[in-house]
Amino acid sequence: MESVSAYDAELFRSICEIVPNLSVRYLTSRDHCSESRLEWVKGIFEQVEVYDLISQDTYAVSLARGRYDVLIVGVNDAGRIAKFGRSNGVALARRMTFALMDQSDPARRARVLGAGFDDVFDLVRTSRDEAIIRIAAVCRRYRLAAAQEDLYRARSELIKVLTNHQKVSPQEVQILMVLYERIGNPVSYAKLTFAASRGNDIISRDNLKVQISNLRKKLESSLSIRSISGFGYMLVRTSINEQQ
CATH class of the missing domain: 1.10.10.10 (Winged helix-like DNA-binding domain superfamily/Winged helix DNA-binding domain)
Incomplete structure (x- = not known):
């Protein structure tokens, strides 16, 4: 058990180190906090593509303009974020998705999480270090899930051969x-x-x-x-x- 725990801890530390290098597609609304939210995102990630959030636009979440690791929606309207998440659920099914709000409350964050987002950050309350740790935790979960899928596929192919x-x-x-x-x-x-x-x-x-x-x-x-x-x-x- 100790060796497994040590491996898990090392995996988590390595993921924390690569979080800033993840490629981010950032969708934002234009309001009084838009510049502060963008500054917060760029304070964590080095590769950020910025798009205006348009509710019915699926182009921003597609891979048509290239691959990205993380999608962040920076809007203070929980209903708008939730609607966006639900309408693009299929496209974002295997991609890390986060919401960035300012002065959020538990009810609004719960609404966003219920729409399928992996986590919700608050511009004022969430520090850079805390955000990196939380993003790393989600990234680790996605990696473990992907590893399990690879193992299942390999096992299925082996059974077919045998x-x-x-x-x-x-x-x-x-x-x-x-x-x-x-x-x-x-x-x-x-x-x-x-x-x-x-x-x-x-x-x-x-x-x-x-x-x-x-x-x-x-x-x-x-x-x-x-x-x-x-x-x-x-x-x-x-x-x-x-x-x-």
Whole structure:
């Protein structure tokens, strides 16, 4: 646990360091605080593109003019920010989005967060250091989510290869992944039944045998599942002679 925590802390520190280098697309209204808000944004980020906020304009949030990491909407009208967030939800689904307001209150911030924004900053109350820490926390969350998606895609592709692109059940996937991670080593009945179970619905030993039997029929020819009497199963690579 300590090593995981240390890694997580180091990851967070590294993200804090790169926050100023994130590319920002800043949308703003023209009011008495517009210059102060822009100064606040430029005090944190080095790469800032500034656009006027136009409610029905989707061009400013698209990638047509290039890639950007963060979208910030600088307006003091919570209703207008919320409407913008909802109307552009699809385009901003995987992009960090923040709102910058002045003299905001909890109800107005909650309204903006409810429209899908990741965080709301107050021009007066939020210091540069606090903003960087909060942005880094959101950035870390996005990175972890992206890593999970990459892992899921890689796992899905691996399962397709191992089973000759045949359809496999969620339970079979869990069993095969546990066996594959320990290929060449026995895996106990208990570990395999636990992997294939969902919540409190623990599968039986007989059910596990059925899942293993199904997997054996689907595995590509260079792999096989061997029974380890009284213990469990083992995934092994078969020799050319065994395949014949």
